[in-house]
Amino acid sequence: MLPVDMPSWGRGYTQALHDYFAHTVRFTGHLTSLPQTANSMALDANHKDSLGRPNLCLTYAEHPDDRAAQLWFQRKTHEPIVAAGANKVWDLPIVPSDGSVHILGTARMRNDPRESVIDRIHRAHDVPDLFLCNGSSFVTSGRGQPTMTIQALAFRAAEHIGRFAKSREIWRIPTRRDDRFVTLFESLHDDRRRPAEGSPLEH
Numbered sequence: 001m002l003p004v005d006m007p008s009w010g011r012g013y014t015q016a017l018h019d020y021f022a023h024t025v026r027f028t029g030h031l032t033s034l035p036q037t038a039n040s041m042a043l044d045a046n047h048k049d050s051l052g053r054p055n056l057c058l059t060y061a062e063h064p065d066d067r068a069a070q071l072w073f074q075r076k077t078h079e080p081i082v083a084a085g086a087n088k089v090w091d092l093p094i095v096p097s098d099g100s101v102h103i104l105g106t107a108r109m110r111n112d113p114r115e116s117v118i119d120r121i122h123r124a125h126d127v128p129d130l131f132l133c134n135g136s137s138f139v140t141s142g143r144g145q146p147t148m149t150i151q152a153l154a155f156r157a158a159e160h161i162g163r164f165a166k167s168r169e170i171w172r173i174p175t176r177r178d179d180r181f182v183t184l185f186e187s188l189h190d191d192r193r194r195p196a197e198g199s200p201l202e203h
Helices: 010-020 064-076 078-083 147-166 184-189
Strands: 040-048 054-059 172-174 181-183
Touching (some): 064 078
Antiparallel strands (some): 172 181
């Protein structure tokens, strides 16, 4: 990114390109964003895609602490570049985030169901057969790119899902015939215990 006060035409512009283009470094911060109740995702019934499905509506606004952290980071970036002997240091304006971001949060991970959506192994408190294995479990964005952390948590959740499946602790559905709970495997392989038409399995 070239200085905002450099000439935009003529010999001055040519000289500025010579001086700055291959001799400039840019610092970009990866900072967290505090959770806010107003930040949310919802389906927008007034705007639909080509298949008639509601579009996703994202509502996001930065917390005042987010802006304070951005200003602090901006000031701190001056220290290493000045120590390295930079001839000129300039700041770019801090603007609200409206570009590419990592979508994190909204399904907090914690053991207490009163304060979270999923537990420590990504199992939903309210729906035992549901596991959320993505960035929605993050309480904050943490440090750096989140992809590897998401993958590690997903692998760990998969191990638990496999263990639960082998022990038949998950995938249990009610039958309309006798209101008992039978395993999915039994329902699929034993015609006598298949759920009645219109039951959850049929859907």
